[in-house]
Amino acid sequence: MRKTASTNTINKEQLEANCGIAYTNSILSGRWKLSILAFLLDEKKLRYSELRNRLTGISERMLIVKLKELQADDLINRISHPEVPPRVEYELSKKGKSLESILIEMSKWGTKNATKK
Amino acid sequence: MRKTASTNTINKEQLEANCGIAYTNSILSGRWKLSILAFLLDEKKLRYSELRNRLTGISERMLIVKLKELQADDLINRISHPEVPPRVEYELSKKGKSLESILIEMSKWGTKNATKK
DNA sequence: GAAAGTACATACAAAATTGTAGGATACTAA
């Protein structure tokens, strides 16, 4: 990122930096997605029911909705096994894995600052 | 945030206590905060009107609301100069500056992935 | 003396997000 700008015009780098952040934000913001991604980063592959158990308080509807959005953004893969009862697993896609550094930074910052309040 | 009485809030507090990511998310999520912080990281100190101009499309109400929330979370400082017409500047606090690595990672990821779709 | 600039505030409304309740499927075990 850049240093102080003395004029009131916004330069290209600034706009792009902000655009990048705004795009990432639009993909990740909301109450559940980051947690879903974090669990998948941690445990590689999780079943629907395993995710449901880890995400304390999430409704089945929200879990489905958010999993679908994450698939639509190509951040996770859905692996469906044709069995009865059904078995479906989720894992990070390549694009999803590329979020690792963001997730790690957010986790570190959170654990460091969560208690201070 | 939801009412304290709802079961969801209880679960949210649990998540915040147990998971750094959830805490960080609860502090940063929403449409504007990350952009506000990014501009302040870039330009060190900005007046209210300068922020308003950079955050294309934000209403004055939202800007005030979000600036107050960021102050309440001790991420930014408000510097009021006793002049007429009023002059108020905002800057990152120490805690706000500690978000730098998150902001940079999100900016990088966004600019890298935004065009691909 | 009317307009314009600053940094807000307030009431209200629209939109987005999240939640609740119930059901569908389709096989399997009792």
Place this chain on the structure above:
DNA sequence: TTAGTATCCTACAATTTTGTATGTACTTTC
């Protein structure tokens, strides 16, 4: 026959977030 399991779906309702419109205090400029 009845109940159980895992994954997901749909209608609808509550909650949260964001937006619109308007006002305020004060002073300089036209």
